[in-house]
Amino acid sequence: MNIIENYRNWRRYRETVSELSRLSNRHLADLGINRGEIPSVARRAI
Template sequence: MSNRFVESYRNWRQYRDTYNELMRLSQRDLTDLGINRVDIPSIARQAARR
């Protein structure tokens, strides 16, 4: 496998894991963190790039 494929897969997994974890939080928990539910995809993309 190429490094690019492995890196893409890792990024996708990080996105998916972050997205799912944030989506499981209640609205109250998200509010406490200062996160709007509509911002979760963007936050997950940022986490996957790190």
């Protein structure tokens, strides 16, 4: 079960990074995020 949960978490992380990366700098700024923070924001989202 732990392997499945780890895989799901990894997928969620990658999807979040991908979605945030597609946003423009302006949209990210509206959310209070800069590009360098995307990985840490995605990690917190899991």
